[in-house]
Every structure is written in structure tokens, then in C-alpha cells.
Amino acid sequence: MKFSIIGLFCVVFFCSWEREAQKKTASHSVSLNNLSEFNPTTSNWKLARAVRFSPSTDENSFEPGKGIVLNLPAKPDTGHLFTKMHHGDIEVEFDFTIAKKSNSGVYFQGRYEVQIYDSWGVKTPAFYDCGGIYQRWDKNRTSKNGFEGKAPAQNASKAPGEWQHFKIVFRAPRFDKNGEKTENARFVKVLLNGVVIHENVEVTGPTRSAAFEDERPLGPLMFQGDHGPVAIRHIRYTLL
Incomplete structure (x- = not known):
């Protein structure tokens, strides 16, 4: 009888733990019916139901609505888009499309950028091309101010105006109880x-x-808003 009670307790405890773990790792789709899941935005960020970027000219157009968040920067409104959600380890997926020669980026924790760029036709991509992990910068370095950065293994970009897809697994930096960093941030897979x-x-x-x-x-997750037109949809994340 004692064994049965203990066994039953263990089963109940495990099931409760498993349910809690599933809650913590549940995938979440960011609603783009409005901008309520983001911090207050500048006017360069708009909601749309359709976006069209020309693959050969600077022409673009959009239909107001919902389902897509669109950045059309115009000074002085060139602010970035920050999620209210703050993350550590995370898996993120989203679709994006950019205008010809446009430039943006997604920053994990607002700090570590994967580049969004019109790299259509580039034969040997660099760190600043689409999918590149952008370089660090130190104006006080005695040699080059820019350092590190990682080019994508190959150019998988589509033409400007086409919808493209990112899936990114990010591991946050680790800290000890005194707040000292013990492990660097890491892009597990892009x-x-x-x-x-x-x-x-x-x-x-x-x-x-x-x-x-x-x-x-x-x-927070941050989408860059000060460089050029970009549209984003189907944002989904899983906190790992």
C-alpha cells in the first residue's frame, strides 16, 4: 500500500512537472492585428494586409490592414521595434520581405544582430549580407574598429519583394550569482x-x-527600423 501511494504521488508529480514544462516551452504566435505585443512605436511602423516591393525599382506600396508589420523609415521617425517579451534562450521564426537595396536586422535581446539585407545575386556573402551575424564595433581599437562578425555559409537569399523565412535558435549568455558572465551568447542554428x-x-x-x-x-527581440523598408509577418517564438 505504501509503495502504491508513493508510486501514485510520483506519477502525479511527474505529470504536473511535464505540464509546467510544456507551458514554458509552448510556441507563441505574435499577434499582428495590432501592435500591443510591442513597446510604443514611432510612425515608421505600420500595420498592413499586403505589401509590394518592386524587385527592380524603388517603388513600393501597401494596403492598410493587419497581419503584417511594415517599416517605412522617414526622418525623424526611424525608431526600432521592440517586443514587450524579454527572452533568454529562444527559437524564433518569421517571414520577411525587403525593398531593393534595403537593410534591416533582427537583434536578439536587443544586442546580437542577424542581418536582413537585399543580398540577391551575391556570390560570396559577407557578415553584412542577409543572414550574416553582424560584426562588433569598438572605436578605441588600435587596428580595425570592426571585428568578429560571421558571414552566412552560403547565400540563400531570394529577390527583393519576395517573402523569405528565418528560423533562428539563440542561446543567451550565462552569468554567475555575482552577475559575472561565464559563457558568451551563441547562435546555435540559423x-x-x-x-x-x-x-x-x-x-x-x-x-x-x-x-x-x-x-x-x-x-527584448528588436527589429531594426532606421535603415530601410522591411515587412515582417508570421512571427512565432518558443522560450527554451
């Missing part, structure tokens, strides 16, 4: 349009133009 372009890439600190210069266990 896929662009279904092609693996990075695996296990360490990032020793915030990349250039990060929103924050420090490093912490948690931070």
Missing part, C-alpha cells in the same frame, strides 16, 4: 529559407548598433 547558414556561432558581446551596450540574461 536557417534562411530552409538552408542552414550558421551553426554554433559564439558572440562575445553586443554587435554594432545594438540598442544596449551591456549584456544581461534577458532582453
Whole structure:
């Protein structure tokens, strides 16, 4: 009888733990019916139901609505888009489309950038091409101010105006009880349009133009808004 009670307790405890673990790792789709899941935005961020970027000219158009968040920067409104959600380890997926020669990026914890760029036709991609992990920057370095950065393993970009897809697994930096960093941030895997372009890439600190210069266990997801037109849809994340 004692064994049965203990066994039953263990089963109940395990099931409760499993349910809690499933809650913590449940995938979440960011609603783009409004911008309520983001911090207050500048006017360059708009909601749309359709977006059209020309693959050959600077022409673009959109239909107001919902389901897509669109960045059309115009000074002085060139602010970034920050989620209210703050994350540590995370898996993120989203679709994006960009205008010809446009430039944006997604920053994990507002600090570590994977580049969004019109790299259509580039034969040998660099760190600043689409899917590249952007370089770090130190104006006080005696040699080159820019350092590190990682080019995608291959160019998997589509033409401007076409919808593309990112899937990114990010591991946050680790800290001890005194707040000292014990492990660097790491991009575990980055896929662009279904092609693996990075695996296990360490990032020793915030990349250039990060929103924050420090490093912490948690931070928001950030989409860059000060460079060029970009549209994003179907944002989904899983906190790992």
C-alpha cells in the first residue's frame, strides 16, 4: 500500500512537472492585428494586409490592414521595434520581405544582430549580407574598429519583394550569482529559407548598433527600423 501511494504521488508529480514544462516551452504566435505585443512605436511602423516591393525599382506600396508589420523609415521617425517579451534562450521564426537595396536586422535581446539585407545575386556573402551575424564595433581599437562578425555559409537569399523565412535558435549568455558572465551568447542554428547558414556561432558581446551596450540574461527581440523598408509577418517564438 505504501509503495502504491508513493508510486501514485510520483506519477502525479511527474505529470504536473511535464505540464509546467510544456507551458514554458509552448510556441507563441505574435499577434499582428495590432501592435500591443510591442513597446510604443514611432510612425515608421505600420500595420498592413499586403505589401509590394518592386524587385527592380524603388517603388513600393501597401494596403492598410493587419497581419503584417511594415517599416517605412522617414526622418525623424526611424525608431526600432521592440517586443514587450524579454527572452533568454529562444527559437524564433518569421517571414520577411525587403525593398531593393534595403537593410534591416533582427537583434536578439536587443544586442546580437542577424542581418536582413537585399543580398540577391551575391556570390560570396559577407557578415553584412542577409543572414550574416553582424560584426562588433569598438572605436578605441588600435587596428580595425570592426571585428568578429560571421558571414552566412552560403547565400540563400531570394529577390527583393519576395517573402523569405528565418528560423533562428539563440542561446543567451550565462552569468554567475555575482552577475559575472561565464559563457558568451551563441547562435546555435540559423536557417534562411530552409538552408542552414550558421551553426554554433559564439558572440562575445553586443554587435554594432545594438540598442544596449551591456549584456544581461534577458532582453527584448528588436527589429531594426532606421535603415530601410522591411515587412515582417508570421512571427512565432518558443522560450527554451
